[in-house]
Amino acid sequence: MSLISNIKIILVEPAGDRNIGSIARVMKNMCFTQLVLVNPKCDPFSEDAQMMAVHGVDILKNAMVVDSLASALNGCQRAIATTARPRGIPTPLETPRTALGWLLEANVTSALIFGPEDRGLSNQELSHGQRFICIPSNPEYPSLNLAQAVGVCLYELYQSQDNSQNYPETIPETTELASLEALEGYYQHLEKVLLEVNYLYPHTAQPKMEKFRRLINRTNLQAQELAMLRGILRQMEWKLKNPTP
Amino acid sequence: MSLISNIKIILVEPAGDRNIGSIARVMKNMCFTQLVLVNPKCDPFSEDAQMMAVHGVDILKNAMVVDSLASALNGCQRAIATTARPRGIPTPLETPRTALGWLLEANVTSALIFGPEDRGLSNQELSHGQRFICIPSNPEYPSLNLAQAVGVCLYELYQSQDNSQNYPETIPETTELASLEALEGYYQHLEKVLLEVNYLYPHTAQPKMEKFRRLINRTNLQAQELAMLRGILRQMEWKLKNPTP
Structure with a gap:
């Protein structure tokens, strides 16, 4: 069983610095730590990015910048790639809920890959993944904002851990039922x-x-x-x- | 059985126009249509908001602006309020996954309420909800960006749609809930x-x-x-x- 903090979040050619900052924040919210940027098309460490990261700014500052998806995946044994639509991939598209737990199952380093805001992952980039997920959404407008898509997936991963220990106390101990x-x-x-x-x-x-x-x-x-x-x-x-x- | 489009998304005193735009977008992604803003602390129809809404701009433009949470809830029979932390509410906090389907179970108008970015819902505002949810997250940094929190909840609701058709009706049809x-x-x-x-x-x-x-x-x-x-x-x-x- 692997830890959430061992999963690399890989963004391929992200173009919005605010999106990158938001992603650092939601990574912190969901206990992720490793952000990898492949050829970012903006300054990922800009003031706007840092502002959006809020308390996830350490994750942003420690982000690794690399020049190819292959090097981003160095050391990983399992990778899931995300897509907004079927693209003739000869492998079934799965939902985040059914597929993501697989990244945590074995004691390996794994990765979750997201494409650029405007075009998503190309078929070539998709081919680096072993499984493919698509977030269920309105068929008339399936394209989520990148940070939202990352948020939904990280939330699913966080949920798929046994997180009962992390759940806040729901009822103050002093409450006592009426006899x-x-x-x-x-x-x-x-x-x-x-x-x-x-x-x-x-x-x-x-x-x-x-x-x-x-x-x-x-x-x-x-x-x-x-x-x-x-x-x-x-x-x-x-x-x-x-x-x- | 109600439709997702019958659920009002209520934002209490939102202060970020970009957040409001992002929320309109993710609403469109998840087939929601009704956005209600209670005393917004920014211009919800600004250029930035419209830019963030992308193809959800119709939802943004049709957003209702009201001056109290009570009037936002007019006509609703079920309401769930969101909170980032337990606040000594003597009612159990639930997760989005376990609670949100309830908004779809019966053929009623219902609402999902989110608080302001900086402080969340006050106890007084929370008291308008019948059930309370908290998104499971890092106890050291549980505070999600508002648009992310909305995105996660709408995604859960979208996912729960299919299943909710199988839910047993919990209340006999002849009984009518108080509005x-x-x-x-x-x-x-x-x-x-x-x-x-x-x-x-x-x-x-x-x-x-x-x-x-x-x-x-x-x-x-x-x-x-x-x-x-x-x-x-x-x-x-x-x-x-x-x-x-």
């Missing part, structure tokens, strides 16, 4: 107040309270929230006894 | 009553109402249930004006 006993106390209290304000009448109380119980029961009410709901009831009762003159 | 507009009306009404009984005071109203919104938002309230809750409020008000002698 069923406390819930029951609330329903009794609510029924009493609703009878008092003539929303409920003794003979109609049960079916209405059942609807209310079903509604509250599906919320997995927390103890704090229950305390809030009871606070509202108590304050209602107080105000009924002490109306504003 | 977000009607929910908003209820929250306003509740706040008024709670101020009247001195449960709320003007300076504490907002955080308490946020807790209440989160609680109710996660119930997927049905139109009938909302009518019941409003009936209770109206009866409370009536009783306060007509106390038992």
